[in-house]
Amino acid sequence: MFMLLARPLFAVGLAVAAVFCVSPAWASQNDTAAPSYEALVSRLAVMPAVLEASALVDAAEARASQARALPNPSIGMEAENIYGSGPYRGTGSAETTISFTQPLELFGQRRARIDAARSEADAVGLQSIQRRWLAAGRLAQVYADAEAAQRRFVLAEEVLALTEEDTRAVASLVAEGREATLRGVQAQSEADAARASVDEARAIRDAAFARLSAIAMIDSVERIDDSLLDRELGPHAQHIETSLSERIAQAELNAAGRQIVVEQRRARPDISASLGQRRMRDTGEDTLTVGLSLSIPLFDRNRGGIRAAYADQRAAEARLASQQAESRADRLAANATLIASGSRTRAADSGVVAAEEAYRLARIGFDAGRISQLELRSTRAALVSARSTAVDARVARVIAEIELAGLEGRAPFGETR
Known part of the structure; x- marks a missing residue:
């Protein structure tokens, strides 16, 4: 897209050769090329965002497993008839009881706790999937930005070559007296501005490459060979009943409902059963003791906890x-934006072809003395704008694909999961 059209002028041929030398296709093979986008997506599991999501899933699964554990029993020892008066002085008449007490989770307390922990783990699992695809989307965005920066740098170098070529042509006309000296000064100023634009584009490209290296956790990148901006879009799920964000919101609502049951069960009495053995001091005989304790929910009925759980459910x-409404709107917007960006890309490519032809004809006319420098400058600016618009259109298409992929629960430019 950034190739110059052939011209019958020797100077133009030299400019074309200069542009070729700085284009990616002719770049030094010693430069470090970035891995393909698919190769980077395959390494998502080692990226910090995905590692964090996996750790959160492991923690939620561990809590779900812990919720199944029974409460620990307790063992106690009790001594009676000691340090009294008369025959009960000291410990000679002591009756010792050793007991074993086990809390009993009745009224569905244990089942409610297990169900709540399981629901929370399911919600965290869906959030982990979303984090993975968000990481893939961010990777696609950074990759596209880096490629666009590379293309803009090549475009800036090409603009510099074109400007310097036009500057030399204007200088020749000035020397022949066919153009005013002011035109030469203006042309030289444009060349200086083009050189500054190259330096700026190089800095932006290097920053974009550094950002891609950091996010993808790869070595330094010096060029991108595998294009994402020109990539054909993958298959789309046109009729998704429920987006991933809706599924997460539904899972969070289910977890909130389970938590209500947990809080309600906490208001029930706590029951513990005990079994012990007592040694009778006078006769030396052993007896068994059996006990049952029941807490009385007189002061604390967990009303605040229950109200809080209901409030959390209403919030969920x-x-x-809100997520259902937004997802429907986002799907419509993403599909429309993707279609529009495709049309914009095709129109931008057509505009580039037309602008290249217009500049070619203007350059021939300028060399023949039939058009002015201002007209040549105008057609050159139109060519630069058309090529820049083509890059912007492709970046917009990638962004639309990223948004749609996030709604469909997949990596951009990948299959629906």
Whole structure:
């Protein structure tokens, strides 16, 4: 897209050769090329965001497993009839009881705890999937930005070559007296501005490469060979019943409902059963003791906890309703944006072809003395703008694909999962 059209002028041929020498296709093979986008997506598991999500899933699964554990028993020792008066002085008449006490989780307390922990783990699992695809989307965005920066740098170098070529042509006309000296000064100023633009584009490209290296956790990148901006879009799920964000909101609502049951069960009495053995001091005989204890929910009935759980459920319901509405709107917008960006890309490519032809004809006319420098400058600016617009259109298409992929639960430019 950034190749110059052939011209019948020797000077133009030299400019074309200069542009070729700085283009990616002719870049030194010693430069470090970035891995393909698919290769980077395959390494998502080692990226910090995905590692964090995996750790959160492991923690949630561990809590779900812990919720199944039974409460620990307790063992106690009790001595009676000691340090009294008369025959009960000291410990000579002591009756010792050793007991074993086990809390009993009745009224569905254990089942409620297990279900709540399982629901929370399911929600965290869906959030982990979302984090993975968000990481893939961010990777696609950074990759596209780096490639666009590379293309803009090549475009800036090409603009410099074109400007310097036009500057030399204007200088020749000035020397022949066919153009005013002012035109030569203006042309030289444009060349200086083009050189500054190359330096700026190089800095932006290097920053984009550094950002890609950091996010993808790869060595330094000096060029991108595998294009993402020109990539054909993957298959789309046109009729998704529920987006991943909706599924997460629904899972969070389910977890909130389970938590209500947990708080309600906490208001029930706590029951413990005990079994012990007592040694009778006078006769030396052993007897068994059996006990049952029941807490009385007189002061603490966990009403605050229950109200808080219901409030959390209402908040989850509101989030789900909001997410459902937003997901429907986002799907429509993403599909429309993707279609529009495709049309914009095709139109931009057509504009580039037309602008290249217009500049070629203007350059021939300028050399023949039939058009002015201002007209040549105008057609050159139109060519630069058309090529820049083509890059912007491809970046917009990548962004639209990223947004749609996030709604469909997949990596951009990949298959629906």
